Structure formats: structure tokens, C-alpha cells
Amino acid sequence: MSSETGKLLIGVGILILLGGVLIYFFHDKLNWIGHLPGDIRIERKHFRFYFPFTTMILLSLVLTLIVNIIKRLF
Known part of the structure; x- marks a missing residue:
């Protein structure tokens, strides 16, 4: 392994x-994630299909x- 792998x-x-901290502190304000227009949701009596397109x-x-910003910094 190289030092580049360690940095990555x-x-x-x-x-x-950072994602964990964001979800921990702001989980009540992030309830719109997964409920955007264009997300496919089909609910029937014994069937539920959800595709968050x-x-x-x-x-x-x-x-x-984010990845492009990190690549430019390192």
C-alpha cells in the first residue's frame, strides 16, 4: 500500500x-430525503415497492x- 491509499x-x-454527525444532529430536518418528486412509491394491500430515483x-x-473537491486538494 502507498501513502495515497492512506490519504484516501x-x-x-x-x-x-461528518455524515454520521449530520444525521445524528439533524435527523428531524432531513425527512425530505427519500420523498422527493420523482421517487417512485407503489403501495398495495400486500405489496410495497419503493425506488428513490x-x-x-x-x-x-x-x-x-465532494470526491472531485477532495481529489483537487490532495
């Missing part, structure tokens, strides 16, 4: 820590932005 693991660990796209864009 530290960066990922910091992101996971818009939430996944938004999460992908945010994570891509």
Missing part, C-alpha cells in the same frame, strides 16, 4: 464521520462534487 482512507473516514441522482451529484 482518511478522507473517506472523515466523510463518513430522484434521491439517488441528487446523492450521486453531491458525492461526485
Whole structure:
């Protein structure tokens, strides 16, 4: 392993820590996640299907932005 791998693991660990702190302190204000327009939800009597399409796209864009910022810093 190289020092670059160590830096990457530290960066990922910091992101996971920040995500955990964000969810811990602001969980009551983040209830809109998963309920955005475009998220597919089908509920029947004995069947429930949920596909958070818009939430996944938004999460992908945010994570891509964060990874690109981290790559430029290191």
C-alpha cells in the first residue's frame, strides 16, 4: 500500500464521520430525503415497492462534487 491509499482512507473516514454527525444532529430536518418528486412509491394491500430515483441522482451529484473537491486538494 502507498501513502495515497492512506490519504484516501482518511478522507473517506472523515466523510463518513461528518455524515454520521449530520444525521445524528439533524435527523428531524432531513425527512425530505427519500420523498422527493420523482421517487417512485407503489403501495398495495400486500405489496410495497419503493425506488428513490430522484434521491439517488441528487446523492450521486453531491458525492461526485465532494470526491472531485477532495481529489483537487490532495
